[in-house]
Amino acid sequence: MTPVDPVTIWAIVIGLAIGSYALRFVFIGLVGDRPMPPWLLRHLRYTAVAILPALIAPLVVWPTATEGQPDIPRMAAASVALTIGLITKNVLAAIFSGAGTLYGLLYLLG
Amino acid sequence: MADTTSKSYFWKGFRDGTPFIFVAIPFGTLFGVFATEAGLNIVQTMAFTSTVFAGAAQFAALQLLQDQTPTAIILVSALAVNLRMAMYSASLTPYLGAAPLWQRACAAYVTVDQSYACSIVQFEKEPQMTVPQRMAYFVGSVTPITPLWILATYLGAVLGTRIPESWALDFALPITFLAMIGPMMRTLPHVVAALVAIVVSLLTVGIPYNLGLLIAGCAGMMAGAQAELFVERRKAAV
Numbered sequence: 001m002t003p004v005d006p007v008t009i010w011a012i013v014i015g016l017a018i019g020s021y022a023l024r025f026v027f028i029g030l031v032g033d034r035p036m037p038p039w040l041l042r043h044l045r046y047t048a049v050a051i052l053p054a055l056i057a058p059l060v061v062w063p064t065a066t067e068g069q070p071d072i073p074r075m076a077a078a079s080v081a082l083t084i085g086l087i088t089k090n091v092l093a094a095i096f097s098g099a100g101t102l103y104g105l106l107y108l109l110g
Numbered sequence: 111m112a113d114t115t116s117k118s119y120f121w122k123g124f125r126d127g128t129p130f131i132f133v134a135i136p137f138g139t140l141f142g143v144f145a146t147e148a149g150l151n152i153v154q155t156m157a158f159t160s161t162v163f164a165g166a167a168q169f170a171a172l173q174l175l176q177d178q179t180p181t182a183i184i185l186v187s188a189l190a191v192n193l194r195m196a197m198y199s200a201s202l203t204p205y206l207g208a209a210p211l212w213q214r215a216c217a218a219y220v221t222v223d224q225s226y227a228c229s230i231v232q233f234e235k236e237p238q239m240t241v242p243q244r245m246a247y248f249v250g251s252v253t254p255i256t257p258l259w260i261l262a263t264y265l266g267a268v269l270g271t272r273i274p275e276s277w278a279l280d281f282a283l284p285i286t287f288l289a290m291i292g293p294m295m296r297t298l299p300h301v302v303a304a305l306v307a308i309v310v311s312l313l314t315v316g317i318p319y320n321l322g323l324l325i326a327g328c329a330g331m332m333a334g335a336q337a338e339l340f341v342e343r344r345k346a347a348v
Contacts (some may be wrong), residue, residue, distance in 0.1 A: 004148065004149035008181055009149075009175075011181050011185075012158075012175065012181060012188075013154060013157050013162070014161075015181075016158075016161075016167060016168075016171060016185060016188055016189065017161035019185065020162050020189065020195065023195045023199065024199050024219065024221040025199065025214075026196055026199060027196060027200040027202075027203045028200075028206055028214050028217060028218055029214050029215060029218055031203055032203070032207045032208075036200060039335070041197075042335040042338055043332065043334075043335045044197035045197065045299075045334065045338070046299065046300065046303040046330060046333075046334025046335060047193045047197055047327070047331055048194040048294060049291065049295070049300045049303045049304045050304065050306070050307040050327045050328075050329070050330025050334060051307070051323070051327040052166065052191070052287050052291055053291055053304045053307050053308045053330070054307040054308065054310065054311035054326035054327050054330060055170060055173075055191065055287065056283075056284045056287045056288060056291075057307075057312055058311055058312060058315045060284055060288075061312060062315070063280065065278065065280040065281070077281060077285060078284055078285065081285045081292070082288045082292050083292070085288065085290070085292015086292040086293075087292075088292075089293040091133060091290055091293060094285075094289030094290075095136075095285060095289040102278055102285070106276075106278060
């Protein structure tokens with residue numbers, strides 16, 4: 001555990017708090033009932049499905065815990081969590097099956 | 111919000127939002143653990159979790175902090191993860207935009223994946239709901255998870271350093287997000303957006319300051335938007 005510069009941490013906390021609130025407030029608070037351009041809505045619709053996979057993909061292929069070495073239990077757990085989520089549309093089922101796969105393979109493969 | 115129908119909509123929202131405590135408790139605990147491992151003290155962790163109130167962005171910021179990323183890039187990247195909140199805000203505006211400003215200001219604070227997901231389904235199902243009823247439902251849907259999220263973070267931060275490495279908690283974040291991504295793949299454009307974002311993120315992993323994340327995110331969003339236009343044109347042509 002390395003202590004991090006408190007100024008950096010507080011800058012991140014305060015900056016994120018203000019920025020996140022602004023993102024949540026911008027439309028409901030400022031736009032009211034005025035319509036928004038369709039092209040903007042069309043891009044915003046895909047924000048979550050683009051940013052979240054982009055955040056995760058490198059962590060799955062090159063995990064931090066194995067110092068970047070591709071790892072069979074983690075790859076398998078990731079595939080299972082994604083597949084079960086796709087099939088069942090159930091987040092909890094996907095989390096538990098992914099975690100089960102990870103622990104099972106980590107145990108079996110030592 | 112004092113009249114009886116609004117009150118019953120509050121409790122309907124409360125019931126519909128209750129299953130999400132099974133996500134909020136483990137996710138909040140993990141955030142407390144990660145924050146402690148990243149070097150944050152209890153006060154910093156609790157300020158973080160209660161003011162930002164957005165698990166995914168909080169995890170992203172911590173991940174980048176551990177990679178020694180400059181502060182400005184951390185802020186931009188974590189806010190990029192939270193851009194979907196702007197989409198939720200936009201999507202809720204036709205339903206809640208006529209409420210008093212102070213109510214909208216409160217609603218903005220509790221706009222999260224869970225309250226949005228519950229409410230948009232309910233609002234579309236019962237279009238005759240009044241604005242106060244909708245606001246009561248929205249606040250109700252986030253009421254069960256808010257105190258538990260904050261409490262779970264606290265417990266994770268207190269217990270954090272005692273959780274052994276063999277629990278492989280490094281991978282809880284990827285698993286949780288992957289589990290959330292599966293159910294989001296509702297249409298072909300959603301799948302296209304995700305696949306393009308994954309490929310670009312793997313190709314741009316060498317770019318410093320995690321700028322690859324933003325490039326991949328933008329590429330995915332543009333791909334999704336173009337795929338949507340393509341699907342619409344195909345439908346119009348048939």
